[in-house]
Amino acid sequence: MIRHRRTWLHACLAALSTAAFGPVAAADAPLIAAASDLRFALDDIAARFARDSGGSVRIVYGSSGNFRRQIAEGAPFELFLSADEGYVLALAREGRTVDGGVLYATGRLALVVPEGSALRLDPRLADLAAALADGRVRKFAIANPEHAPYGRAAQEALTAAGVWDAIGPRLVLGENVAQAVQFALSAAAQGGIVALSLALAPEALGSARYVAIAETMHRPLNQRMVLTQRAQSTARAFYAYLQQPAARAVLRRHGFALPGE
Amino acid sequence: MDATALLLSLKLAALTVAILVPAGVLVARVLATHEFAAKPFVEALFALPLVLPPTVLGYYLLVAMGGHSPVGRWYEALTGHPLVFTFDGLVLASVIFNLPFAIQPLQRAFEAIPDDLRHAAACCGLTGWQSLWRIELPLAWTGLLSAVVLTFAHTLGEFGVVLMVGGSIPGETKTVAIAIYDRVQGFDMTGAGLMSAVLLLLSVAAIALTYWTSSRHRRQHDHAG
Amino acid sequence: MTTPVEGLHVAVRQERPIPLAATLACAAGETLALVGPSGSGKSTILRAIAGIYTPHSGRIDAGGETWLDTGAGVRRPARQRSVGFVFQNYALFPHLNALDNVIQAMGHVPPAERRERALRLLERTNLGGLEDRRPARLSGGQQQRVAVARALARDPKVLLLDEPFSAVDQVTREKLYEELATLRRDLRIPIILVTHALDEASMLADRMCILHRGSTLQADTPFGVMARPASPLVARLVGVKNIFAASVAGHDEERRLTHIRWFGTTLEAGHAPQFAVGARVAWSIPASHIVLHRRDRPSRGERENPVFGQIVRCVPMGEMTAVALRVVAGERTDIFFSVPTHVARRNGLAPGETARVSLLADGIHLMPAPPPPPALPRQP
Numbered sequence: 001m002i003r004h005r006r007t008w009l010h011a012c013l014a015a016l017s018t019a020a021f022g023p024v025a026a027a028d029a030p031l032i033a034a035a036s037d038l039r040f041a042l043d044d045i046a047a048r049f050a051r052d053s054g055g056s057v058r059i060v061y062g063s064s065g066n067f068r069r070q071i072a073e074g075a076p077f078e079l080f081l082s083a084d085e086g087y088v089l090a091l092a093r094e095g096r097t098v099d100g101g102v103l104y105a106t107g108r109l110a111l112v113v114p115e116g117s118a119l120r121l122d123p124r125l126a127d128l129a130a131a132l133a134d135g136r137v138r139k140f141a142i143a144n145p146e147h148a149p150y151g152r153a154a155q156e157a158l159t160a161a162g163v164w165d166a167i168g169p170r171l172v173l174g175e176n177v178a179q180a181v182q183f184a185l186s187a188a189a190q191g192g193i194v195a196l197s198l199a200l201a202p203e204a205l206g207s208a209r210y211v212a213i214a215e216t217m218h219r220p221l222n223q224r225m226v227l228t229q230r231a232q233s234t235a236r237a238f239y240a241y242l243q244q245p246a247a248r249a250v251l252r253r254h255g256f257a258l259p260g261e
Numbered sequence: 262m263d264a265t266a267l268l269l270s271l272k273l274a275a276l277t278v279a280i281l282v283p284a285g286v287l288v289a290r291v292l293a294t295h296e297f298a299a300k301p302f303v304e305a306l307f308a309l310p311l312v313l314p315p316t317v318l319g320y321y322l323l324v325a326m327g328g329h330s331p332v333g334r335w336y337e338a339l340t341g342h343p344l345v346f347t348f349d350g351l352v353l354a355s356v357i358f359n360l361p362f363a364i365q366p367l368q369r370a371f372e373a374i375p376d377d378l379r380h381a382a383a384c385c386g387l388t389g390w391q392s393l394w395r396i397e398l399p400l401a402w403t404g405l406l407s408a409v410v411l412t413f414a415h416t417l418g419e420f421g422v423v424l425m426v427g428g429s430i431p432g433e434t435k436t437v438a439i440a441i442y443d444r445v446q447g448f449d450m451t452g453a454g455l456m457s458a459v460l461l462l463l464s465v466a467a468i469a470l471t472y473w474t475s476s477r478h479r480r481q482h483d484h485a486g
Numbered sequence: 487m488t489t490p491v492e493g494l495h496v497a498v499r500q501e502r503p504i505p506l507a508a509t510l511a512c513a514a515g516e517t518l519a520l521v522g523p524s525g526s527g528k529s530t531i532l533r534a535i536a537g538i539y540t541p542h543s544g545r546i547d548a549g550g551e552t553w554l555d556t557g558a559g560v561r562r563p564a565r566q567r568s569v570g571f572v573f574q575n576y577a578l579f580p581h582l583n584a585l586d587n588v589i590q591a592m593g594h595v596p597p598a599e600r601r602e603r604a605l606r607l608l609e610r611t612n613l614g615g616l617e618d619r620r621p622a623r624l625s626g627g628q629q630q631r632v633a634v635a636r637a638l639a640r641d642p643k644v645l646l647l648d649e650p651f652s653a654v655d656q657v658t659r660e661k662l663y664e665e666l667a668t669l670r671r672d673l674r675i676p677i678i679l680v681t682h683a684l685d686e687a688s689m690l691a692d693r694m695c696i697l698h699r700g701s702t703l704q705a706d707t708p709f710g711v712m713a714r715p716a717s718p719l720v721a722r723l724v725g726v727k728n729i730f731a732a733s734v735a736g737h738d739e740e741r742r743l744t745h746i747r748w749f750g751t752t753l754e755a756g757h758a759p760q761f762a763v764g765a766r767v768a769w770s771i772p773a774s775h776i777v778l779h780r781r782d783r784p785s786r787g788e789r790e791n792p793v794f795g796q797i798v799r800c801v802p803m804g805e806m807t808a809v810a811l812r813v814v815a816g817e818r819t820d821i822f823f824s825v826p827t828h829v830a831r832r833n834g835l836a837p838g839e840t841a842r843v844s845l846l847a848d849g850i851h852l853m854p855a856p857p858p859p860p861a862l863p864r865q866p
Contacts, residue, residue: 031430039447058431061446070428074328074343178446203448380538381577383564385591386640395590399581 030235031076032059033067035083035223036178037107037150037195040203041254042081045247046238053241055234063176065147071096071228078228078235081242083107083177083195084149085224092226101226104242105256108196108221109153109213112181112205117190121211125161131190132166141172141183141192149221150177154193156218184208196255212255223256262455265432266440273348273436274416277355278409285363285408290393292364293371294379308365310358315421322354322426346428351436354426355416362411370404371397403478407471414467417460494644494676496535498544504530506541506700512644512676512693519687519708520680522697522723528680529574531697532646535678536571537564548676549643570637572647576629578621584608584632585617591639604639611635612665627658631665638673645677651686663689684708684725696720714851718768721853727822729770731855734761743847749814753791755850766855775849776823779842781833791845793821800835802827811841821845 034042039061050056060077068087071077072094080097081104082088088101113119118136120127131137142158143151151173158164172188174180177195184192185208199210227239241247248258292304310318326344327333336344344350374397382392398405420438427434429443437456444453493513500506506527512518520528533539535546537553540561546554548569553562570591579587588604595603608617611631621629630650637645651659667690670677681687687694688708695705703723704716715721718729735745735752742757746769753769761767779792798820799810807830813819821843825835835841 036446060429060431060435061443062429070346073345074337075346075428076342076430076433176446181448182445201448375577377573377575377577378579380533380536380564381571381573381579381636382590383538384536384569384571384640385636386565386568386593387590388565391593396579 028234029056029058030078030232030238032057032079032081032235032238033071033075033077034059034061034081035064035067035149036061036176037083037197038081039178039198040201041197041251041256044250044254045242048246048250049238049241052246053237055237057234057238061176061178063143063148065149066176076230078231079225079239080228081223081225082149083221083223084152085222088224088226091228095229097226097228098231099226101224102243103222103259104225105223105251105258106220107150107153107223108215108255108257109150109157109193109218110196110199110210110255111191111213112184112194112199112208112210113191114185114187114189115207116187119191121209123211123214124217125157125163125213128158128161129163129166132163132170137167137190138170139172139183139189140167140170141174141180141189141194143177143180143194144173144175148174148176148180149223150193150195151180153218153221157193157213160217200255262452263435263437263440263444266435266437267456267459269348269432269435270417270437273351273355274413276352277359277416278412280352281356281359281363281412282367282405282408285360285367286393286398286405289364289367289404290371290397292368293374294376308361311361315358315419316425318358319354319422319425322357322422326350326353326426345426346430346434348427348433351423351427351434354422355419358419358422359412359415362415363408366404366407366411367401368404370401370407373404374400403475406474410467410471414464417463492549494535494549494678495547496531496544498531498534498541498546500542500544502542504700506530506534506544508697508700508702510695510702510705512678514676515674516693517670517677517679517691518705519691519694520678520697521682521684521687521694523682525699526697527700528682528697529648530700532571532648532678532680535644536569536646537562537567538571551643568640568643570640570642570645572630572633572637572645572650574649575653576621576633578629578632578636580621583618583620584613584624584628584635587621587632588636588639591636594641604635607635607639608632611638611669625658626654627662630654630662634666634669638669643675645673645675647677647679649680649682651681651683666690684712688712696723698723712772713849715770715853717853718770718856721768721770726770726772728773728776729768730819732767732769734763734765734767734852736763744852746850746852749817749819751793751813753845753850754847755852756848758852761852761854768853768855770851770853771821771845771849773823775846776821777844777846778823778825778829778833779844791847791850792842793845794840794842795819795821797835797837797839797841800830800837802830807835809835809841811843 042059046057046059064082064084064087067080068091071080071091080088085103091097092100111121111125113121119131128137142154145151145155155164158167172183174183178198180192181194181198181204183189184194185206193213196212198204225239225242227235252258292300323345324330325332328337328343328345333344378396379392382396387395418438423434423436424439429435429439437460441453441456493511495511497509498506504527508527508531510518520531522528530539534541543556544554552560553567554560579590585604585608588607589600592600592604605617608614611634613628613631613635616624616628624632651662654662679691691708693705694708694711696703696711698719703720704711711720712724712726715724715726721729730748732746732748735747737744737757737759743754744758746753746755746767755769793813795811795813797809798812801808805827806824807827808824810820810822813821823843
């Protein structure tokens with residue numbers, strides 16, 4: 001019995017002493033909140049940034065709407081790359097940012113169809129109505145229109161195609177557009193509308209097929225980024241780097257349209 | 262494999278145990294040895310995290326700890342950053358959502374000690390603390406082990422509350438459970454699979470240890486009786 | 487009955503949850519048995535003395551200290567009372583061996599001396615060589631001895647034993663009786679023994695206190711209680727079977743007798759002038775004071791109260807035969823006694839046969855009659 005008590009006591013003391021020295025990772029690499037459609041593009045850019053300037057960043061991917069809420073509640077992000085400029089402008093109005101930010105890219109939608117699905121690819125979603133009617137499409141994935149910009153754009157595209165009401169009961173909503181890709185490519189769904197930047201990534205696509213959706217089917221996905229009030233030098237440097245030609249090239253390669261082009 | 266996240270999870274679990282279990286011992290002992298009118302409500306309160314959906318718990322924790330709450334504002338005034346989205350906030354949330362995992366096994370173990378043993382300790386001249394340390398804790402050690410193991414394992418696996426209260430900040434609040442979720446979204450199935458396997462092994466080991474010691478304890482007592 | 491200041495004085499009173507209205511005292515070096523049926527509150531009173539139960543109101547003084555005085559707000563917790571308590575199931579600490587169990591009670595002893603003193607105590611309670619054993623590896627009798635040793639290790643001002651022999655077999659019990667009888671000769675403290683067994687109380691206690699529903703009814707030597715019960719209730723509680731109703735016929739000051747009238751018979755009882763002539767009384771007689779007349783030889787002698795009746799029950803139980811003799815047919819006048827079986831056979835005792843017995847006058851004890859419930863027999 002004494003043995004048990006002593007080892008427990010030792011474990012407690014060890015835990016307390018390590019805890020006293022604070023959380024594990026270095027706290028100087030700035031936190032970047034990035035919309036999940038940027039995952040592959042931004043990882044690439046961050047690696048180049050580290051090579052070119054030696055600065056490192058910690059990127060957290062998620063839904064823009066969530067980040068907008070978290071930053072409003074004081075989350076320690078120094079830079080916010082939103083997939084929707086509305087969120088950035090709202091934060092600016094609330095005084096959480098240094099300015100109104102800058103447009104860094106325009107997003108595109110893609111229709112993805114997993115292997116084995118009989119839905120035909122078309123930039124205007126022409127086959128979708130028929131596929132819903134004849135049962136070829138039973139489940140269809142998009143990001144949640146409530147707080148994910150790509151979800152909202154998907155809703156606009158589906159409305160433009162005239163199938164929004166019919167597809168409603170068949171929708172599977174991803175918490176952000178990356179999760180929507182998961183769902184769209186899983187065996188349970190027969191297709192989905194996701195970010196083109198994710199559909200272009202080979203790790204994501206696998207054996208699925210995709211086509212870019214016509215930009216006229218939805219309002220433009222103006223992706224705006226902004227430095228928060230907490231931004232320090234590394235974050236500011238990264239902000240500037242993202243507007244340089246090298247970074248813009250990466251974004252273009254990943255399917256984004258660029259401001260000024 | 263996200264070593265930072267795993268280390269963070271282990272730290273969170275260890276710290277939660279270190280804070281919650283000693284407090285749980287005191288609370289459980291009071292509950293086991295006293296009757297009072299409000300007792301069923303107090304016990305229900307401590308058991309709430311067992312039945313509440315994690316998101317409900319997370320919501321109320323956000324309300325109670327967030328930037329607009331008195332607690333959150335006090336913490337921010339003290340340290341300069343909010344309580345949510347920090348490791349400290351996670352520890353607080355973790356202590357709360359683990360309450361039943363620490364208190365219930367301890368309370369059962371204390372209840373299993375015959376009252377007359379406590380009375381005998383008092384008649385021997387032992388103070389309450391001496392009785393707790395020399396007589397009751399050694400007899401309740403399986404409950405203690407259960408409380409430690411279950412709290413540790415449960416903290417490792419907690420997702421919903423951690424995500425809501427902590428966000429997913431690498432090195433600060435991105436625990437291994439969150440990291441797995443993130444890996445899946447990043448199409449890194451290998452990484453996700455590896456971390457999941459580690460968590461699975463840890464959880465199985467924890468549960469097996471708990472069951473094994475309590476059955477051994479039962480068998481010892483049967484022989485002694 | 488005054489007791490020296492150093493003794494134990496107890497007065498407790500409460501209505502709920504267990505009714506108590508008890509007053510008792512025990513002198514240093516005296517053993518008092520608390521006797522009563524289960525539920526009579528004996529354990530509760532013992533726990534109140536120990537301090538592990540707090541009665542609603544009362545006062546407990548021991549060894550010159552006031553341990554409880556609800557009127558003055560004094561309430562010493564158990565660990566501050568120097569009390570040795572032997573629990574009914576011993577309450578030994580199962581994870582400690584015998585020696586460590588005993589040492590727990592030695593907080594008041596300098597640490598260097600504890601082991602030695604504990605070993606000596608274990609020797610004294612016949613547990614030499616068993617100090618390393620945990621309770622699980624000790625027999626019932628050995629566990630009881632450890633419990634006693636632990637209680638004594640406290641150097642207590644009062645020793646309390648709660649039915650300490652009920653969990654062991656008969657043979658072990660008799661050994662333990664002897665050991666306790668030996669131990670108590672050296673202890674100059676009050677000892678309270680709770681038991682429901684009258685023979686145990688008679689053997690081990692100097693005085694006996696009868697409890698019924700939390701009230702102390704009578705306290706006297708064991709023989710005194712059984713020969714001179716204060717009321718028919720006490721008589722029943724101490725197992726006196728022969729309790730009857732009568733009325734006082736007269737007193738004989740000279741011969742120190744009181745005559746009572748019982749179903750047409752006049753009996754001579756011990757002098758009891760406190761009862762008025764004509765008063766209704768209850769009377770009892772212990773079985774030891776009933777003498778069977780031999781068939782062939784009717785006895786002579788003054789104080790004999792010869793009584794004649796019909797045997798209604800005659801049950802041989804080993805060496806003794808239990809007999810019930812009905813004096814008046816149709817009335818509750820059965821006299822219970824027992825005789826050696828060979829005597830019963832020689833005298834031809836059998837149901838239906840007649841027999842004659844003498845009720846020895848100094849065994850006939852008069853008590854106030856209880857208020858008559860409907861079932862009482864007619865007054866003679």
